[in-house]
Amino acid sequence: MRYMDTTTTSITPLNPRRSADRHDLTARARIRDAALYCFARDGFRVPLRTIAEEAGVSVPLITHHYGTKDHLHHVCDERVLERFLDMKILAIHEPDSIKDTLADTSAASVLTVYMVRSFLDATSSAQAFFSQFVDHLRTIVAAARGAGMITESGDEEERLHLLASQAIGSLMVEFAINPPADPRDFVDQVYTSRNLAAQLEFYSRPFFTEHPAMKTYLEHVRSRGQD
Amino acid sequence: MRYMDTTTTSITPLNPRRSADRHDLTARARIRDAALYCFARDGFRVPLRTIAEEAGVSVPLITHHYGTKDHLHHVCDERVLERFLDMKILAIHEPDSIKDTLADTSAASVLTVYMVRSFLDATSSAQAFFSQFVDHLRTIVAAARGAGMITESGDEEERLHLLASQAIGSLMVEFAINPPADPRDFVDQVYTSRNLAAQLEFYSRPFFTEHPAMKTYLEHVRSRGQD
DNA sequence: CAAATTACTGTACGGGCGTACAGTATGCGG
DNA sequence: CCGCATACTGTACGCCCGTACAGTAATTTG
Numbered sequence: 001m002r003y004m005d006t007t008t009t010s011i012t013p014l015n016p017r018r019s020a021d022r023h024d025l026t027a028r029a030r031i032r033d034a035a036l037y038c039f040a041r042d043g044f045r046v047p048l049r050t051i052a053e054e055a056g057v058s059v060p061l062i063t064h065h066y067g068t069k070d071h072l073h074h075v076c077d078e079r080v081l082e083r084f085l086d087m088k089i090l091a092i093h094e095p096d097s098i099k100d101t102l103a104d105t106s107a108a109s110v111l112t113v114y115m116v117r118s119f120l121d122a123t124s125s126a127q128a129f130f131s132q133f134v135d136h137l138r139t140i141v142a143a144a145r146g147a148g149m150i151t152e153s154g155d156e157e158e159r160l161h162l163l164a165s166q167a168i169g170s171l172m173v174e175f176a177i178n179p180p181a182d183p184r185d186f187v188d189q190v191y192t193s194r195n196l197a198a199q200l201e202f203y204s205r206p207f208f209t210e211h212p213a214m215k216t217y218l219e220h221v222r223s224r225g226q227d
Numbered sequence: 228m229r230y231m232d233t234t235t236t237s238i239t240p241l242n243p244r245r246s247a248d249r250h251d252l253t254a255r256a257r258i259r260d261a262a263l264y265c266f267a268r269d270g271f272r273v274p275l276r277t278i279a280e281e282a283g284v285s286v287p288l289i290t291h292h293y294g295t296k297d298h299l300h301h302v303c304d305e306r307v308l309e310r311f312l313d314m315k316i317l318a319i320h321e322p323d324s325i326k327d328t329l330a331d332t333s334a335a336s337v338l339t340v341y342m343v344r345s346f347l348d349a350t351s352s353a354q355a356f357f358s359q360f361v362d363h364l365r366t367i368v369a370a371a372r373g374a375g376m377i378t379e380s381g382d383e384e385e386r387l388h389l390l391a392s393q394a395i396g397s398l399m400v401e402f403a404i405n406p407p408a409d410p411r412d413f414v415d416q417v418y419t420s421r422n423l424a425a426q427l428e429f430y431s432r433p434f435f436t437e438h439p440a441m442k443t444y445l446e447h448v449r450s451r452g453q454d
Numbered sequence: 455c456a457a458a459t460t461a462c463t464g465t466a467c468g469g470g471c472g473t474a475c476a477g478t479a480t481g482c483g484g
Numbered sequence: 485c486c487g488c489a490t491a492c493t494g495t496a497c498g499c500c501c502g503t504a505c506a507g508t509a510a511t512t513t514g
Contacts, residue, residue, distance in 0.1 A: 158425040169396020198385040208431040
């Protein structure tokens with residue numbers, strides 16, 4: 001690694017267009033932000049040329065600062081992971097906090113879309129993100145359970161795994177079915193009041209009844225699952 | 228379109244290796260099967276050269292029969308959609324039928340992985356597949372509801388949408404986190420007895436309690452969702 | 455058997471894109 | 485002012501991969 005590595009972790013808006021003057025950032029930071037934005041908007045196959053254009057620099061300058069495209073990708077991954085720890089967008093099972101704690105959802109949207117894309121491409125950061133998500137969920141659920149707001153499970157860890165898969169997965173499906181033109185709009189697009197209502201109902205009311213036919217069916221499946 | 232289009236819809240195994248003698252199929256059919264398998268195994272960016280090798284033919288023969296790679300992709304999409312209608316792997320909420328109606332899960336696995344990849348790439352077939360899935364789910368749920376096995380919902384259509392997103396989405400997450408080396412193993416990998424148990428519990432028992440704190444929380448969210 | 459259609463292969467072209475290389479401007483410490 | 489690191493740009497090379505073209509064998513048709 002011969003390229004420059006002056007780690008300036010400045011806190012800057014995620015969307016280049018939002019900063020009043022794009023030139024009040026170092027080119028290095030501008031490149032990172034542009035890359036993050038382009039990765040979210042176009043996917044990781046976006047050409048370096050596009051990123052360069054978005055950042056207002058030449059392509060070789062990118063490689064000068066970040067060496068290879070892979071490394072730039074990696075840098076963006078770390079930034080997104082770190083940002084996700086800050087803002088609590090991931091509290092999907094506290095749907096209120098989503099639209100509440102964030103006055104502006106656009107930054108959260110870009111992060112969300114970026115992570116969805118990481119899952120879509122099955123990059124290594126997807127695994128890091130998933131375990132982070134599960135960890136986050138675990139503490140939330142533990143707290144809520146302590147307050148008696150959440151039922152018990154026969155396999156708490158597996159339930160967490162399932163919840164996380166469903167939450168992230170439904171985002172991925174929505175993204176695939178209805179890809180947002182601008183990544184900044186994604187959160188607003190997916191968490192409609194109708195969807196939130198359905199989620200609430202789904203989590204607070206069982207889907208299966210306790211009808212006798214259902215009971216025998218369930219027991220049948222349960223016995224088959226034992227092997 | 229100048230290429231050959233003799234639509235021979237022969238029913239053949241999805242995995243080339245499984246057929247006793249690969250040469251008892253026409254080259255055209257072998258190419259299609261190889262493409263479907265390679266798309267599932269490596270994704271849609273797999274080079275035509277790899278498909279050609281898998282099918283035991285030259286690259287130009289592929290273009291001779293199917294014209295462009297896009298068209299070959301499209302042909303595979305249609306085949307998978309059609310196959311999915313036959314086998315009932317999609318009855319995820321009848322988990323028993325998954326391992327039961329299919330003596331051999333490998334064919335279903337390839338189809339499943341293929342469709343997951345369609346979602347990952349956000350191709351047009353993903354939308355077709357999703358609506359097909361929802362349709363399928365709708366009839367199942369309607370029947371089960373008629374038998375009194377399933378609860379009612381305030382917004383049945385949205386609940387179906389949510390169920391479908393969660394079911395397919397969790398598959399996508401599992402695929403991203405733990406990509407199978409061989410697409411034929413995916414179904415067995417994801418539907419472990421532990422996972423099935425968690426799903427059953429999840430659908431038959433509410434996640435949220437009726438604790439007073441929870442109630443006020445829910446009402447609070449519900450009122451916010453009205454706008 | 456002749457002729458034409460179909461089945462197939464080898465080679466090569468061209469576009470897209472990451473990256474290496476050479477070179478120029480700019481700022482900074484002696 | 486000089487030397488040198490740093491910030492940057494233009495150009496070009498090379499790889500991958502889809503596809504077009506030309507040509508050959510096999511198979512069918514009259």
